[in-house]
Amino acid sequence: MQNLAMPESALWRILDANLDRAREGLRVIEEWCRFGREDQGLTQTCKELRQTLGARHLPHYRQARNTATDPGTTLTHSQETERSDLRDVLQVNLSRIQESLRVLEEYGKLADPGLAQVAKESRYQVYILESQLLPQAKLDKLKQTPLYLVTSPHENLITIVKAALEGGLQLVQYRDKTSDDQTRLHLAQALKTLCQQYNALFILNDRVDLALGVDADGVHLGQQDIPIKLARRILGPDKIVGRSTTNPQEMERAIAEGADYIGVGPIYTTPTKPGKAAVGFDYIHYAQAQAPLPWFAIGGIDETNIGQVVQAGAKQVAVVRAIMAAADPQATTQKLLQTLCPHPNSTHSLHR
Ligand SMILES: Cc1ncc(COP(=O)(O)OP(=O)(O)O)c(N)n1
Numbered sequence: 001m002q003n004l005a006m007p008e009s010a011l012w013r014i015l016d017a018n019l020d021r022a023r024e025g026l027r028v029i030e031e032w033c034r035f036g037r038e039d040q041g042l043t044q045t046c047k048e049l050r051q052t053l054g055a056r057h058l059p060h061y062r063q064a065r066n067t068a069t070d071p072g073t074t075l076t077h078s079q080e081t082e083r084s085d086l087r088d089v090l091q092v093n094l095s096r097i098q099e100s101l102r103v104l105e106e107y108g109k110l111a112d113p114g115l116a117q118v119a120k121e122s123r124y125q126v127y128i129l130e131s132q133l134l135p136q137a138k139l140d141k142l143k144q145t146p147l148y149l150v151t152s153p154h155e156n157l158i159t160i161v162k163a164a165l166e167g168g169l170q171l172v173q174y175r176d177k178t179s180d181d182q183t184r185l186h187l188a189q190a191l192k193t194l195c196q197q198y199n200a201l202f203i204l205n206d207r208v209d210l211a212l213g214v215d216a217d218g219v220h221l222g223q224q225d226i227p228i229k230l231a232r233r234i235l236g237p238d239k240i241v242g243r244s245t246t247n248p249q250e251m252e253r254a255i256a257e258g259a260d261y262i263g264v265g266p267i268y269t270t271p272t273k274p275g276k277a278a279v280g281f282d283y284i285h286y287a288q289a290q291a292p293l294p295w296f297a298i299g300g301i302d303e304t305n306i307g308q309v310v311q312a313g314a315k316q317v318a319v320v321r322a323i324m325a326a327a328d329p330q331a332t333t334q335k336l337l338q339t340l341c342p343h344p345n346s347t348h349s350l351h352r
């Protein structure tokens with residue numbers, strides 16, 4: 001069997017290379033914040049991140065560097081030499097910083113736990129930086145996110161959502177029809193912080209005031225809730241606003257109103273929405289053929305039937321009980337995701 005012990009020099013070279021990559025990427029972002037945006041706060045954030053990482057770049061990491069034998073120095077990818085516009089430059093460099101910080105966090109745990117911690121904290125800050133520099137990134141992410149967890153009240157709410165995030169979930173809605181507002185605010189804040197740590201989107205059900213209060217990524221509104229235009233006036237132009245729909249007319253209205261996405265369902269009857277009739281697969285077929293915006297099939301979907309929902313044309317699915325009541329929410333999330341996107345690394349886009 002292969003010996004998986006890691007030579008110290010290899011570890012140091014990984015830390016050296018990724019400390020450099022992260023700081024180079026930060027420098028690119030910093031220049032835009034300084035000379036393009038002329039934003040002192042953002043510029044300062046970049047600078048502090050660079051300096052914090054610089055202070056962690058120990059001399060023996062640099063000394064372990066051996067460019068002559070490093071096979072990576074000669075490898076280039078066409079995507080490294082192409083940049084279409086400023087947005088592309090920012091996106092590529094923000095991703096590069098995030099990747100390097102993730103590598104530093106993982107390998108740092110083996111050699112330098114202090115660096116691992118700094119990398120973890122820096123990564124959260126870079127996510128925040130990204131949302132400030134590229135507000136459109138939220139919508140792009142929404143379009144690419146196959147699985148949506150809508151929560152239900154549970155004594156282990158935070159633990160369950162964390163497990164689902166560990167399983168790869170990237171979109172969470174806090175839905176709570178029973179708690180008092182103090183509890184709702186507290187849980188919404190905790191979930192928002194948790195989602196931020198996983199770079200996942202966080203949406204509030206029904207409550208525009210709470211969405212504003214915790215600076216959520218958006219709000220989900222039902223048919224009886226306020227107009228989308230009013231929600232945008234309250235929340236600002238960069239927030240996501242979703243609308244529930246049960247038929248083509250409601251879909252058309254949601255589109256005309258400017259929804260960013262719609263819920264399509266209930267596909268099956270569900271105890272989570274008692275008394276609400278199932279819309280069945282006809283509406284999925286209609287959405288697949290007609291919907292020009294992201295749409296999430298919802299209602300009674302779980303591990304046993306998600307394959308049929310996907311087969312009928314859904315590419316994005318929202319669930320409550322399938323994850324909230326799962327014995328192992330992390331494993332269930334992974335299975336649902338596996339059905340929704342069997343080839344997660346392909347560049348295939350979910351939307352036209
Ligand atoms: C993604 C998604 N789709 C539909 C709903 C249902 O919203 P609504 O009709 O307002 O019902 P409640 O969830 O408020 O009971 C949703 N929450 N999320």
Ligand SMILES: Cc1ncsc1CCOP(=O)(O)O
Binds near residue numbers: 150265269321
């Ligand atoms: C909130 C909502 N809107 C339409 S169906 C539904 C509930 C879905 O819950 P579950 O996934 O447990 O069937």
Ligand SMILES: [Mg+2]
Binds near residue numbers: 205206220221222225
């Ligand atoms: Mg509602």
